[in-house]
Amino acid sequence: MHAVLHAIVWLCLSGVLLTPVHAAPPAGADPNSELGRWFQSLRNSNGENCCSVADCRRPYAWRQTMSHGYQVQEDEGTPWLDVPSVNILRRQNPYGDAIACIIGGWVRCFVPPSET
Secondary structure (H helix, E strand, O other): OHHHHHHHHHHHHHHHHHOOOOOOOOOOOOOOOHHHHHHHHOEOOOOOEOOOHHHEEOOOEEEEEOOOEEEEEOOOOOOEEEEOHHHEOOOOOOOOOOEEEEEOOEEEEEEOOOOO
8 A cells, every 4th residue: 555655656646747838928928929939030140049939038137248248137136147249140130128138047049139
């Protein structure tokens, strides 16, 4: 009986631990919408995909630096991440605010805010 109970608990925990976790896309970024297609079109200067709508969002904070170009902070209290120059996209930004596509602590793409 103890072995059966142990197996049931193990199966339940593995199901929870193995369930994929997905980042939530920015509000209003339906992948089939015009904005969603814009997110999907993002490529760095090497032609590499920035990932998907779920990976790109407005960072908590961003700043321009003399030596690195830009840095972003994903959430309050998290370390500042350098944006590699190849990953700075200088293009039309229909979202308006700065957008950062961050995966595993690496800024895959950064779109500065629209200039007014």
